[in-house]
Amino acid sequence: MLVVALCNQKGGVGKTTTAVNLARAAHLRGISTLIGDLDPQANTTSTLLGQALDTSAESVADVLSARSDATPSDVIVKTGWQHVQVLPSGGDALADVGTELVAMGPGREHRLREALSPLVGAYELVLLDCPPALDLLTINALTAAQEAVIVTTAALWSSDGIARLLATLDAVQKYSNASLHPAGVIVNGLERTRRQRHWHEELLANSPVAVWGPPVPKLTWIAEAAEAGVGLDEWNTPAASNLLAVYDQYLSNILEGTSHR
Template identity: 40%
Template sequence: MPRSRIIALTNQKGGVGKTTTVCALCGVFSSKNKKVLAIDLDPQGNLSFSLGASMEGLTIHDVITGRCSFDDAIQRTENCDVVASNILLSGSELELNSAGREFILKEKLEPLKYRYDYILLDTPPALSILTINAYVATDDLIVPMTPEILSLQGISQLTDTILAVKKYYNKALDVRGILFTRYNARYLLSKEVEDMADIVARQLSCKVLETKITHNIQVAEAPAHQMTLIRYAPSSRASKDYVKLAGELYPEAMQ
């Protein structure tokens, strides 16, 4: 098996579709019989819940603090393999205090790299040490945004952090693009939002992705059923958008 492709979703703003996108892409890749691991790096545990993983047993917190290995923490769900998180992870800012703390996740992932086709990382709404660990460990970064001016505020902090990690810790980090989520084609993107997104994309040497994810009620419903979108509502517009997104970024997965 070739080396896994590691993909992280990031934006220090909450509510922009990070967790939703990780969950949906896990579903799309799994539907193509790819071997998928989802890792929840947000203490809120939304991804763990959405994919039907238990938040009571061993979690990513135990893995990165050295209490157990990834193998011990991996749960097999009907959706894909999952490493869950829970609120204990919020203590990791203090616990990860040794030299090299930025590299812990990368190092722990090493033994898994030939066992999965895709490893997806969900990150917390903060530019914390957990987020940095995700940037260091990942191959690809996708930055979701909602089409409002507000969601673009604070973005310079995000771009500064990404560029610093790329410069000092992970030269191969590939920012794949900015992804508009919760998009409504009936309301064209305002000129201001489009211009701002282009500026951000230029700063990050990436592009605004062609695929935009439609705002669909089924997206919000799927987590309650602990099903990925493609299982819960395969014919919904948003599900088709996520299939298109996977085709735009990972055509090799969709053959």
């Protein structure tokens, strides 16, 4: 079971869009996949379930909380995609658990890792959609993961943000998960402007971690498809098929990268 965290402490860069499209690419390959939604905004959960999780339903918040005995198997739900299941976010409850974790003390970074360990064998791939913060929810995802994929836009401060994130990855590697590896950087939402080209080139030249190509352009239909939980293969345009091939390539990078280590 390969666990991959999609992360960036910056909001709105495309973590959720990337998670959904990678899950679709994995589904199309018949890879049994679990998406873990670690964001109190619960966008992945709503997208893949077609609606927000029922407020009375148990969620990843219960799995992480010391106040509940819930295991992932109790809360995982099926999606309309046969090979993809969701460990759903509990919205406000997950935000509360983020606070609970702060007070929890030793072992608090390992709660997700421990909760996922009985699932080894049940899924080939676990994609963890992180919240836009370097908080204990993200640290739990990074402690559970073997691979971290950084999703970013090409903008002023993007390199600084990546440097900060990499420092956090180093700390997690040192203190809570020696097998964590920064897999690569996905550039999302690239516009055809001189400024964006400049910041993209700057990322390519200076990123200490491989920047995977090609970048994902900024196009309205990409948001529409991902937000509606419609696979790019179901979007029925040549451009969407081409973009699906890009996500499929990213998926290969993730899977093949790990086979070399």
